[in-house]
Every structure is written in C-alpha cells, then in structure tokens.
Amino acid sequence: MPELPEVETVVRGLRPEVTSAAIAAVPWASELMAESVVGPFAASLTGRRIDALVRQGKWMFYRLDNGWIFVLHLGMTGRVQIAEPAAELLPHTHLRLLLERPGRPTVEFRFTDPRRFGEVLLVDESAWQARFGPAQLGPDALTISRGDFASRLAATRRNLKAALLDQRLVAGIGNIYADESLFAARLAPTRPANTLTPREASRLHRAVNAVLVDAVAANGTSIRDYITVTGVPGEFQERLRVYGRADQPCTKCRKPIRLDRGVVTGRATCWCPQCQK
DNA sequence: GTGGCCCTGTGA
DNA sequence: TCACAGGGCCAC
Numbered sequence: 325m326p327e328l329p330e331v332e333t334v335v336r337g338l339r340p341e342v343t344s345a346a347i348a349a350v351p352w353a354s355e356l357m358a359e360s361v362v363g364p365f366a367a368s369l370t371g372r373r374i375d376a377l378v379r380q381g382k383w384m385f386y387r388l389d390n391g392w393i394f395v396l397h398l399g400m401t402g403r404v405q406i407a408e409p410a411a412e413l414l415p416h417t418h419l420r421l422l423l424e425r426p427g428r429p430t431v432e433f434r435f436t437d438p439r440r441f442g443e444v445l446l447v448d449e450s451a452w453q454a455r456f457g458p459a460q461l462g463p464d465a466l467t468i469s470r471g472d473f474a475s476r477l478a479a480t481r482r483n484l485k486a487a488l489l490d491q492r493l494v495a496g497i498g499n500i501y502a503d504e505s506l507f508a509a510r511l512a513p514t515r516p517a518n519t520l521t522p523r524e525a526s527r528l529h530r531a532v533n534a535v536l537v538d539a540v541a542a543n544g545t546s547i548r549d550y551i552t553v554t555g556v557p558g559e560f561q562e563r564l565r566v567y568g569r570a571d572q573p574c575t576k577c578r579k580p581i582r583l584d585r586g587v588v589t590g591r592a593t594c595w596c597p598q599c600q601k
Numbered sequence: 602g603t604g605g606c607c608c609t610g611t612g613a
Numbered sequence: 614t615c616a617c618a619g620g621g622c623c624a625c
Contacts, residue, residue, distance in 0.1 A: 327619050382620080400620055401609075416609085439608045441620055482602080491621080498619050548611080550619065567619090589603055592617085 326398045328496030329539035330550050335379045337553030341406045345423040346373045357418035360446035380464050381495025393452050399441030401549045407432045465496035474525035477517040485513035485587045500567045503594050505532040507566045512600040513587045566594040
C-alpha cells in the first residue's frame with residue numbers, strides 16, 4: 325500500500341505524538357511480526373525513550389535514547405494509530421506500545437497489518453548499518469540529487485519501471501508513483517534506463533520530485549487500505565493520470581491508457597504508449 | 602532478470 | 614472460485 329508520500333504523511337502525523345515519549349510498556353508484540361537483534365523484543369523496548377522519527381524511502385526509523393533503532397515498514401496493508409489505551413483493538417493488531425509523554429495523556433501506539441507484509445524490527449547501530457546502509461537502501465526519492473539520480477539510472481540496463489521500483493537505486497517509489505512519474509516525464513516504462521539522454525534523465529528526476537511533492541501535499545493516495553494516522557484518507561487518488569485508469573482515455577491525448585503485466589513481472593504497469601516514448 | 606512466495610481481504 | 618492488491622525477499 326504505502327509508498328513514500330503515504331509513509332511521509334504517516335510520519336508527519338506521528339512525529340508530534342511520539343517524539344520524546346517514553347515506552348512505558350509493551351502490552352502486546354506478536355511473535356509473527358516483532359523481531360529483535362538486541363534481545364527479547366518487548367523487554368528491550370520497555371523503558372526506552374523515542375528521541376526522533378526519521379523516514380527513508382518507505383521505512384520508518386525511530387531512534388531510541390540508547391542508540392538502538394526501532395524499525396517499522398508498513399508493507400501493503402500496515403497502519404499505525406495513536407489510540408486511547410482503553411480503546412477497542414482493531415483486528416490484526418501486531419504491536420502495542422504504551423507511550424508516556426510529559427504533560428500529555430498516555431496513549432497507545434498500535435500497528436495493525438492484515439497481510440503481514442510489514443516489518444517490525446529492533447536493531448542496534450551496527451545491525452542497522454548492515455541492513456539499511458547505502459548498499460541496501462538508496463537515497464530518498466524526495467531528496468536525491470539530479471546528478472546522483474542520473475548516474476544511477478545510467479548504470480543499469482533494466483527498464484525504467486524496474487529501475488524506479490528498485491529501493492537500492494532510489495528509495496520510496498512504488499507501483500503507483502513509478503507509473504505516475506513516468507507519465508509526467510513522458511517516458512515509456514519499457515525504456516532501458518541506460519538509454520536516457522541527460523535531458524530525459526533530468527526530466528524524470530523533476531517528474532519524480534513533482535509527483536511526490538504533490539502527493540505528499542495531498543496526504544497520499546488512498547485506494548483501499550491506506551489512511552493517515554488521524555484516520556482520514558489521502559486525496560491523490562483523484563489526481564492519478566495513469567495508475568488504475570486502464571482503458572480510460574489519456575488525459576493528454578485521449579487514447580486509451582494501456583495496462584501491461586510484462587513490464588515488471590507480477591505487477592501492473594499503466595501507461596500511455598502515445599505520450600510516453 | 603524471472604518466478605514464486607509470504608499473507609488476508611475484496612470484488613468480479 | 615479466482616484474480617488481484619501502494620512490497621520485498623529468496624532461490625533458480
């Protein structure tokens with residue numbers, strides 16, 4: 325479900341709630357989901373304070389006061405809510421953290437994820453480096469420089485759709501925003517990445533940035549599962565140009581949007597063969 | 602690179 | 614009943 329704009333929206337909602345909060349207790353941590361490399365998950369987390377919440381790509385990193393990092397990925401169907409401790413539990417709740425905050429009500433941080441594609445992890449600095457260092461997770465798609473972006477694309481023969489989805493190349497782009505960015509840049513998803521001219525690479529960089537900035541401003545795209553921390557849906561689904569619009573007329577040339585399943589195996593690709601070359 | 606797999610829910 | 618879904622990993 326969530327790509328960069330959705331995760332960023334969640335982070336913006338969570339930051340004021342969790343920063344400086346103390347994890348007073350871990351009422352529930354599902355063994356299916358919560359893993360730790362530094363000791364038993366719940367015990368290791370209890371008593372820690374959350375100093376900062378940062379996002380890179382689709383990953384959330386909660387920096388703790390002892391240098392460890394609580395890692396959260398929403399997968400396809402993950403949600404976080406800040407709930408009153410007595411509030412009824414949603415189905416598929418895999419993690420509950422009791423957060424005590426100076427001068428503010430105690431709340432529960434709850435993570436739910438029906439499909440369980442999400443990830444909940446507690447790591448120390450060295451484990452974090454090994455798992456999320458530059459070799460595993462690329463620069464964030466909102467802040468990557470044009471030059472870095474262009475040279476990374478030039479280094480791969482894969483098609484543009486596959487390259488944009490590769491989190492090591494650039495972090496945060498998923499199926500929706502890959503298609504939307506390629507449409508905005510007027511580039512075919514089937515184009516080998518290393519065939520872009522410098523001008524085209526710049527165009528794609530600008531398109532990715534513009535699409536993501538707009539989507540963040542719209543609080544992300546809500547199609548089925550994703551909602552913000554406050555329970556409100558995003559609005560970017562109303563502004564999609566190609567994703568989910570198979571057979572509908574292209575907003576630019578009126579020819580039907582094409583749906584391909586062969587561009588990247590296992591995933592739908594929507595694009596306009598007329599406008600994207 | 603490709604295909605399969607991890608899971609549940611939903612809509613055709 | 615089947616196909617499909619904002620993701621990512623692992624074995625061929």
